[in-house]
Amino acid sequence: MSGHPHDPExxxxxxxxxxxxxxEGADRDxxxxxxxxxxxxxxxxxxxxxxxxxxxxxxxAFPKAFTRAKGTVRGRRPGVHAPRALMxxxxxxxxxxxxxxxxxxxxxxxxxxxxxxxxPSDPIAALIERASAEGLVIxxxxxxxxxxxxxxxxxxxxxxxAGRALERMRAEHERAPREHRDVHTLVAxxxxxxxxxxxxxxxxxxLARAPEDSRLLTLSAIVAHRTGNLSGAERRLxxxxxxxxxxxxxxLDLGIVLAxxxxxxxxxxxxxxxxxxxxxxxxxxxxxxxxxxxxxx
Numbered sequence: 466m467s468g469h470p471h472d473p474e475x476x477x478x479x480x481x482x483x484x485x486x487x488x489e490g491a492d493r494d495x496x497x498x499x500x501x502x503x504x505x506x507x508x509x510x511x512x513x514x515x516x517x518x519x520x521x522x523x524x525x526a527f528p529k530a531f532t533r534a535k536g537t538v539r540g541r542r543p544g545v546h547a548p549r550a551l552m553x554x555x556x557x558x559x560x561x562x563x564x565x566x567x568x569x570x571x572x573x574x575x576x577x578x579x580x581x582x583x584x585p586s587d588p589i590a591a592l593i594e595r596a597s598a599e600g601l602v603i604x605x606x607x608x609x610x611x612x613x614x615x616x617x618x619x620x621x622x623x624x625x626x627a628g629r630a631l632e633r634m635r636a637e638h639e640r641a642p643r644e645h646r647d648v649h650t651l652v653a654x655x656x657x658x659x660x661x662x663x664x665x666x667x668x669x670x671x672l673a674r675a676p677e678d679s680r681l682l683t684l685s686a687i688v689a690h691r692t693g694n695l696s697g698a699e700r701r702l703x704x705x706x707x708x709x710x711x712x713x714x715x716x717l718d719l720g721i722v723l724a725x726x727x728x729x730x731x732x733x734x735x736x737x738x739x740x741x742x743x744x745x746x747x748x749x750x751x752x753x754x755x756x757x758x759x760x761x762x
Contacts, residue, residue, distance in 0.1 A: 592627040596657030601718040611750030661691045679709035
């Protein structure tokens with residue numbers, strides 16, 4: 466392909482073989498730099514390149530509908546090396562239709578994913594997140610740490626669905642062999658529902674089997690905090706951090722406990738640590754809120 470004498474674009478234009486190489490994703494990185502530079506500056510070659518890419522997209526979507534075009538190089542995908550032949554007769558019409566169908570199908574898939582109704586979340590997990598919007602953050606409820614507290618008409622964060630799910634979980638827990646019981650979510654759900662005494666019984670049962678479990682230690686600290694035992698909450702949170710150094714949830718909760726106890730310097734340090742370690746998380750947002758609420762001298 467040679468440039469027209471009056472063509473203001475750079476010439477000579479790229480050959481069909483050059484365009485085909487550029488259209489192949491696997492080969493593009495190996496293409497000579499001068500081909501890429503010419504393509505970037507030449508509108509005619511860019512238009513031809515776009516035609517080849519659209520044809521290739523149609524072939525990938527509907528390979529059986531394409532016949533081998535004259536000029537195709539053996540051993541390559543049909544049509545990739547024949548941009549001139551592609552634009553003749555029925556091939557040109559199919560090219561336009563195939564490109565439209567590919568775009569339509571992709572757009573439909575995207576919209577289906579965006580507009581399809583989301584599955585309802587686990588009611589107990591949602592309950593734990595709601596309860597973590599105020600007070601100490603419950604392990605498992607970190608995603609709700611920065612939200613506004615949401616209560617129902619009863620004045621509780623518990624809705625009927627979550628209450629029923631929690632009762633089923635408790636019944637299953639009691640039926641399961643002791644060595645197979647997973648107490649973490651049950652205790653977190655009981656705390657979220659305000660059943661602190663029952664949560665305390667189950668968390669102590671769990672700690673008897675796993676005394677260095679950092680999540681259980683944090684849950685135990687929340688039980689102590691809910692009963693007004695700040696010193697007990699502090700001890701359990703420090704034990705949780707000893708078992709799992711850097712645990713952001715335990716660090717944040719300890720900062721809140723110390724702030725409530727009036728130990729603002731220590732609280733400042735811990736809350737600032739959470740912000741530094743997980744700056745874009747709901748835990749960091751809660752830390753900033755706690756810092757802004759602390760009295761300053």
